Amino acid sequence: MQQTEKTFLAKSEVRAADLDHRRKLNFNIAQYRGAVARGKAQFADLETARERAKNVKWRAMENLDKYLEDFEARFTRQGGHVIWAQDIEEAQREILKICREKNARTVIKSKSMVTEEIHLNRLLADNGITPIESDLGEYIQQLDGEPPYHIVTPAIHKSKEDVAQLFHEKLGVPAGLSPRELTQVAREKLRQAFREAEIGITGANFILADIGGVAVTENEGNARLTTTFPKTHIVVTGIEKVLPSVSDLALFWPMLATAGSGQRMTVYNTVFTGPRKETETDGPEEMYVVLLDNGRSTILARETVRESLYCIRCGACLNACPVYKTIGGHAYGATYTGPIGSVITPYMQGMQSYKHLSYASSLCGNCTEVCPVHIHIHEMLLTNRHEAVESHEASAREKMAWFLWKRVSLSRRMMNMASGKTKNKAFKKMFSGAWGTRRHMPEFAPKSFNQLYAEKGKG
Ligand code: SF4
Secondary structure (H helix, E strand, C coil): CCHHHHHHHHHHHHHHCCHHHHHHHHHHHHHHHHHHHHHHCCCCCHHHHHHHHHHHHHHHHHCHHHHHHHHHHHHHHCCCEEEEECCHHHHHHHHHHHHHHCCCCEEEECCCHHHHHCCHHHHHHHCCCEEEECCHHHHHHHHCCCCCCCCCCCCCCCCHHHHHHHHHHHHCCCCCCCHHHHHHHHHHHHHHHHHHCCEEEECCCEEECCCCEEEEEECCCHHHHHHHCCCEEEEEEEHHHEECCHHHHHHHHHHHHHHHHCCCCCCEEEEECCCCCCCCCCCCCEEEEEEECCCHHHHHHCCCCHHHHHCCCCCHHHHHCCCHHHHCCHHHCCCCCHHHHHHHHHHHHCHHHHHHHHHCCCCCCHHHHHCCCCCCHHHHHHHHHHHHHHCCCCCHHHHHHHHHHHHHHCCHHHHHHCCHHHHHHHHHHHHHHHHCCCCCCCCCCCCCHHHHHHHHHHC
8 A cells, every 4th residue: 555545544534533623624615505506596507607618628628739829929929928847846946947036035925726736835945935825715824834725715624713823823913813803914914925025926717828818816805916016926827727718707707706615706806918018007027827737738638537627626526525524635645635636636646646536535426516617527536446457556455355356256156155254254354454444344145145045946
């Protein structure tokens, strides 16, 4: 068993039994449930909207090379710079190069999962540059020295009391502040950072091929400040974020807002088309977009999982997943958690080390049901299991267990050889490790079908 799998199992075991954790997580997720239902009501025909969104992403992924080159050509013409990064190391190298050229000592960031993927904060800190998260949830997580717990709501596992205690301990403010007071504290601390930072770093919710634009969606206005005060703006984004046209936002903006948090529209939606023009009064003097591959083209090349690139990172599948809601975000040991994370992580961080995530699912299909772009997530988890077996990533023990299971269960003679008791014993020996200690293993009937049939015949 790989170390990543052992860690996953150990962390899951602890979290699954932590009822306080489950209460907080489920309470916070439940806040979205009613709001999402209300948000969906804004669509006259939600199913058609979902199919349309899926079609747009299908077109974008089938022509990804063309749309990315279109984006690059237009964005460059508007004065921006595009950097293509094959992997994490290349993205890190290029960003560090820019930071050094600008003599950056402080970098202000808005929420971005791709910067988590490339471990940007650690890289900057190791090189004497202070990264400051400006999204409130990310700021809380940074104060606590933890990565985000959820792709949309980074501190979803914390109660307001937890946050008040954290601010008291780390910032020396009085204990027991209210959410409003805590927000005010964060705001005051961050204002200073916005003014001091030499570089602002954001992610991108969408890259717009036809206008050479980057669309950023947020609720707090911090991304706008991140891109307004500093002289340099760096966008770090995955290549799959591309949409063919700016007009696609009319569908994707409300779709993202509704599926993620139940809003009709997220509060601030900004499209950046390059650095500040001569006639403009604010904005950065220079703008860079780092287009990260890091396994995405491997996913693109596999027809069976290509659909996972349609993901708009709304977080709905995490909120709907019974496994995520039980074990939480940190157990996965990956940047992208929940059902979609379990699909894509093996291609980004290695099938051998992360194939076990395909089993972190009840295959109930809730994730597929709620996905706004209709990705068949649970089917792709099955595909990954198959892929792991086909590429001989399964352990010798697992292979032997399944070989014996198949051999015996396909032979009526062998099935009849042992009593129910013996079969239960053998089954337990083979599978109890994988089954876990908290579930009852299925039991064989005391008598086989043949025995019952023969007895009935005699009667
Ligand atoms: S897979 Fe679908 S539901 Fe999950 S985060 Fe992506 S878009 Fe949202």
